[in-house]
Amino acid sequence: MTGMIHTRRPTISLIIPAYNEEEYLPECLDAIMRNVAGKAVEIIVVDNNSTDDTKKVIDRYPAVTYVFEAQKGITRARQRGFLAATGDILAYVDADTRPPPGWIEQIWEQFHKCGDLACLSGPYSFYDLSGIRNAISTGWFVAARPLYWITGYLMVGGNFAIRRDALEEMGGFDSSIEFYGEDVDIGKRAKAQGKVLFSPRFVMPTSGRRMKKQGFAKIASLYFANYFSVVFRGRPATRSYEDIR
Template sequence: MGVMSQKPPLVSVVIPARNEGREIELCLRSLEGQSFQDFEVIVVDNGSTDETEAIARRYGCRVIHEARPGVSFARQRGFEEARGELVVSTDADTTLPPGWLELIVRSFEESPDQVGVYGKIRLRERRGFGQWLAEFLFAAFLRLNHLLGKPHFCGPNFAVRREAFNRAGGFKDKDKENGREGDRFYSVSEDLQLSLKLVREGRIRFHKDLVVYTSPRKLQGGSLRYMWEHTKNYWAVTWLGRSR
C-alpha cells in the first residue's frame, strides 16, 4: 500500500485529514486488508498539529500538505495529486470492508461509460434510536435522489474516473465576477456539487453493495438535527442552484 513505482497504480485513494490521529489508523489498517492491491493512498494533511502525518507515513502513504483550511481544498489537492486512472474518496474516520476497492474497480470495468460510483454509509456503532433512524433515512435519501436523476456523492464513499473529474472542473465552481471567469471552491457540499457536474460527463452508478462504516461523531449535535441541516444543504444546491 502506498509504495511508489514507475508504473502508476490503477487506483488512488484520497483521504483529507486534520488532526485525525485518533481515527486514521483504523482507516489505513482497513485499506491494508483490501483484496485489490493495485492502489496508492494519498493523505492530505490540512494543518494537523497531532500525529496524523506520522501515522500516515508509517503506513506508507503519500502525504500532501494543503495550507488552505477546509475539506474542499484538501480533497481537490488530493485528487490533483492522484496518479491512478480511478480516484477514490474516503474519510479518515471511516473503515472499509476488504472487498471495497475490488467492487469499485469491477463496477468501472463492467461499464466503460461510467464516470462515477457511490454507495451506502453506515455508522460503525449506533447509539440509540436517533442514530439508527438517521442512518436509515440517509440511505433512503441517497437511493431516492439517484432515482430522480440527482446523484449524491458523499465524501467517505465515492469514486470517479480521473479524466472525467478533470473535465468537470473538480471541486471548483466557475463564477463570472467583474466580467472575468474565476475559480471558486465550493464551501459546502463539495461532494454533492461534484456529482451534479459529473453526471453531464457520463453515467453515475449507485452501488447498493458498496458500503463503508463511519464514525457517529458527525451526529453528536443530534441525529435529526444533522439530517435536517444536510437536507437543507441538499435542496439549496440541487434544486435552487446555490453553492453556498
C-alpha cells in the same frame, strides 16, 4: 478513458483528506493496509494543515504517500489529492472510515460493467452508533433514493470513486464550497460526464461522531437543505460548519 477500462484494468489512487485525525486515522489506515494496499496504485493522505500528530501517524505507514495542503477545507484537500494522484480512477474516503474487504474490487467491477460510468458512490454504515441510532442514520440513504431517481445523482463524500478524465473535464473540485453540499456538487457535475451510480452494495463503515455531537435531526436538516440548494440553486445553503474532533 472509457475504452481503456475495457482493454485493461484501470489503476486506482486512494485519497484520504485528514484534518486533526490522529485519533481515527490509525484504524482507517490499518483497514486500508488489510483490504486495499497492493491493489491501489497509491495511497495518499492529504494533511489539511493539522495541528495535532496526524503527520506522525502517517509516518508510521511507509506505503502511504504524505501530501500537505495548507489551506483548510475539504474541497481544497480533495483537490490537492487529485493533483498529486496518478491513477485512472480516484477513490476518496474519509479519515474516520474503515474500507472493508471487497470494497476496491467493487470499483473495478462497476467501472468495467458500465463503460459510461463517471462516478460511483454508496451508503455509510456507522460502526460506533447503537443499533437503533445506526438504523435511523442509515435510513437516510433509503429516504434519499427517490431524489436519486429524480436527479440521477446521489453522493457520499467519504465514499466515492471518480474517473480522472471526468474530474478533469469538471475542472476539479469547487474550492468555494466549505463543507456542506460538496458531495452533491460533485455528483451533479459528474453527471454531465456520464452515469453517477449510487450502489447499495458499495457500503463504507464510518464514524457517527458528527451525529452523536450535533444530533441526527440537525444533521439531516442541514444535509437536505444543502442538497436541495445545490440541486436547484447551484450552490449550498450553508457556508459555516463545525469541526467534530
